[in-house]
Amino acid sequence: MTGTRPTVLAWLGLAARLVAGVVWIVAGGLKVAEPEASVNAVRAYQLLPSSLAEPVGLALPAVELVVGLALVLGVLARGAAVVSALLFGAFIVGIASVWARGIEIDCGCFGGGGAKAGAASAYPWEIARDAALLAASLLVASLRRTPLALDSLLFAPRPEERATTHEGAMN
Amino acid sequence: MSSNSRADARAKAAEMRAAQQRSETRRRFLTIGGVLAVMALIVGGSIWFGLREQDKGEEKLADAASSSSEYGVAIGDADAPRTVVIYEDFLCPYCGELERATRDDLTALAADGKVRVEYRPFDLLSRIADYPIRATNAFALVLEKSGPEVAKKFHDLLYENQPSEEDPDAATNDDLVDLAVEAGAAEADVRGGIESLSHQAWVDEATAEAAKAGVTGTPTVLLDGEVFQDGRTIDELADNLISELE
Numbered sequence: 001m002t003g004t005r006p007t008v009l010a011w012l013g014l015a016a017r018l019v020a021g022v023v024w025i026v027a028g029g030l031k032v033a034e035p036e037a038s039v040n041a042v043r044a045y046q047l048l049p050s051s052l053a054e055p056v057g058l059a060l061p062a063v064e065l066v067v068g069l070a071l072v073l074g075v076l077a078r079g080a081a082v083v084s085a086l087l088f089g090a091f092i093v094g095i096a097s098v099w100a101r102g103i104e105i106d107c108g109c110f111g112g113g114g115a116k117a118g119a120a121s122a123y124p125w126e127i128a129r130d131a132a133l134l135a136a137s138l139l140v141a142s143l144r145r146t147p148l149a150l151d152s153l154l155f156a157p158r159p160e161e162r163a164t165t166h167e168g169a170m171n
Numbered sequence: 172m173s174s175n176s177r178a179d180a181r182a183k184a185a186e187m188r189a190a191q192q193r194s195e196t197r198r199r200f201l202t203i204g205g206v207l208a209v210m211a212l213i214v215g216g217s218i219w220f221g222l223r224e225q226d227k228g229e230e231k232l233a234d235a236a237s238s239s240s241e242y243g244v245a246i247g248d249a250d251a252p253r254t255v256v257i258y259e260d261f262l263c264p265y266c267g268e269l270e271r272a273t274r275d276d277l278t279a280l281a282a283d284g285k286v287r288v289e290y291r292p293f294d295l296l297s298r299i300a301d302y303p304i305r306a307t308n309a310f311a312l313v314l315e316k317s318g319p320e321v322a323k324k325f326h327d328l329l330y331e332n333q334p335s336e337e338d339p340d341a342a343t344n345d346d347l348v349d350l351a352v353e354a355g356a357a358e359a360d361v362r363g364g365i366e367s368l369s370h371q372a373w374v375d376e377a378t379a380e381a382a383k384a385g386v387t388g389t390p391t392v393l394l395d396g397e398v399f400q401d402g403r404t405i406d407e408l409a410d411n412l413i414s415e416l417e
Contacts, residue, residue: 040387049403050401050402063214065217115264
């Protein structure tokens with residue numbers, strides 16, 4: 001590894017963190033106040049039994065919002081990035097599955113949802129978008145820390161350093 | 172300084188380092204725990220909020236189901252042991268699917284006195300095209316001029332000849348007149364009103380009533396006042412509904 005590569009990567013990681021985080025905040029924020037619509041959007045995928053569609057539809061917007069906030073603020077960023085990647089993976093599977101079954105629905109990604117004629121034409125682009133965001137999430141998850149993260153404050157003084165300075169002071 | 176006290180100091184330092192490390196680890200876990208707790212609080216809070224909203228919606232629906240509506244047509248005995256209310260839009264493809272999957276069985280069950288079924292059409296999808304308004308207007312007109320039996324038949328014909336959401340204008344006003352006549356209405360009674368949207372106010376009121384009842388999508392099926400959504404697909408929903416009633 002050269003000296004400059006990690007920092008470039010770290011800044012890329014910051015960009016990825018912010019992009020994915022903002023997308024989640026927007027997506028979650030638009031849906032969190034409309035639980036019914038969100039449950040309907042989940043139901044429209046016809047993947048989950050209705051007893052599951054409801055809790056998923058209720059919880060998803062809030063989870064999206066929290067993951068987005070965590071990514072943007074950089075709080076537990078790696079964990080949030082892992083959850084983010086899992087969610088994007090699940091959405092890709094969901095969209096691919098309605099596509100394969102010939103169901104035409106609004107993906108409900110940013111509110112809305114339900115049947116929509118001609119929606120299939122948007123599926124490739126939606127999958128591409130989610131794949132790009134999945135890649136961004138994986139990049140964040142692969143980096144120990146990205147710049148401008150609250151994590152750096154929360155977990156700042158590393159145990160070894162503090163202990164060594166103490167020992168130094170004693171001598 | 173004796174070697175003893177130096178060893179002592181070293182041991183002390185090691186001990187302090189260990190203690191430091193322990194407290195750092197504790198702090199670390201507390202921080203993580205705190206952050207996770209805040210996250211759980213946000214998620215839990217919004218789920219609670221969502222459930223409350225949903226309960227409110229369902230109460231409204233239950234009220235709506237127990238009161239009979241002027242904006243619809245019913246089959247079966249008024250005092251049948253079970254009641255089904257279906258909110259629907261004439262353009263919505265899932266409503267068409269539900270119609271195809273349930274009509275014969277519901278008609279038979281209603282005839283046997285087992286259930287009363289009320290169809291409440293309203294305009295949900297006029298943002299796509301004006302077909303929902305034109306069709307619901309025609310339905311209201313036929314209901315007024317030719318009575319509920321003809322209106323029910325017209326309702327069935329509308330779904331059998333449902334235009335696709337991609338090209339709702341394929342169903343012209345002439346088509347609506349033809350279907351109304353086929354259902355048993357007199358052309359002279361309905362042509363003018365279909366072309367001039369004579370019952371637009373009825374459509375608006377039916378739509379307002381559905382919104383007031385908390386209907387947010389179509390088809391919304393109420394069984395004995397409760398939202399019935401048992402099934403992943405419309406066909407599953409239809410099968411489950413029928414077997415519930417049989």
